[in-house]
Amino acid sequence: MNRDNAGPASVCELTKSGSPSAAPSDVATAVLTDAEYELFAELGRPRRVDAGQVLFRRGELGTTLFVIARGAIDLDFGEDLVSKRLGPCEFFGELGLLIGDHARSADAIAASDGLLIELRHEEFERLVERDPGLTSHFLRRAILRVVLNEQGLIRRLRRRNQDLQAALDSLYATTHQLNQTEELIRTDELTGLYNRRGLTLHLQECRTIGAVQGMGLLLIDCDRFKQVNDEHGHLAGDRVLQSVASILRSVVGPDDIACRLGGDEFCLLVSAGHRDDVMRFAEFIVTTAQGLMHVPRHGDAVQPPLICPVSVGACLVDLGADWNDWYARADAALYQAKRSGGNRAQWQDAGLVPV
């Protein structure tokens, strides 16, 4: 037989006889029974299709049901949904026929040259008149198939939702870890203040948002700190450094920053536009450290000190300069404070040449 000239009825029967997928007893199958196929082929309109030909696109309105007599049709549901390839005697596009002007849920493209049977509303009405029993059985199957497809889709969407939720949770956890790591690399382990890296990053951020105006810089250095270590041990020295850090933490506001630059040297960047404002911070730090040294301790044995005296050098932050210049000026003042015996605050006057 020349298959190209064969009518829809004979072609599909040929193919079906060897097709194990043709299981009409399965209610959800898209394969027509022999009786259904014969009737559809008799009443429907044959239509030839070429490989690659688009029958309809997703979203287009349609009213036609198609049965494949010969060849194959690919249904592409888009996004990450699984595509389907339908073969002889299988039908598709039934919602268009049943609902009328239904937006197609897939692209339908011919995978090979073939022959289809089209059923529009008028052909379907003739089908109902001719064999109501067969038609109602077909309709039940078609509807069940739609329902099962919907349920499958809902299951897939739920799974996808769970996957998305899990991905989101892990993203939150990673972001949290990253924030913690970033915080750690900015922080001095002993005192919990910013370390030098934290200060550098803070200054970069301030410069980016133009927030370095109206700030004062204080350099704070412990007096004769080596002696504390030598006489009472390194742990006692650590404790003294932590006490100094506590004083600095107690004076900083939300926009200020306290930092341990290294060893027994600290710095404060505070919001203060005038010398007197900056020096108030400096005096407070010196007198608080002094006051703590006189806190009475109990017991006969020689107690390690809670704190040691500190010296402070202070200056205003100059917008036109950078950290090295600010540091050099505050350091010159600090040097002067140390030379004058320590335990005091010194303002950076024009006469003090950076060392």
Ligand SMILES: Nc1nc2c(ncn2[C@@H]2O[C@H](COP(=O)(O)OP(=O)(O)OP(=O)(O)O)[C@@H](O)[C@H]2O)c(=O)[nH]1
């Ligand atoms: N306990 C302790 N000591 C430290 C730490 N880092 C640095 N040091 C010690 O701090 C001491 C600093 O000594 P110096 O720079 O001579 O300072 P100083 O003894 O305070 O001398 P002046 O500043 O001139 O009064 C050194 O002995 C360092 O070993 C630390 O994290 N813990």
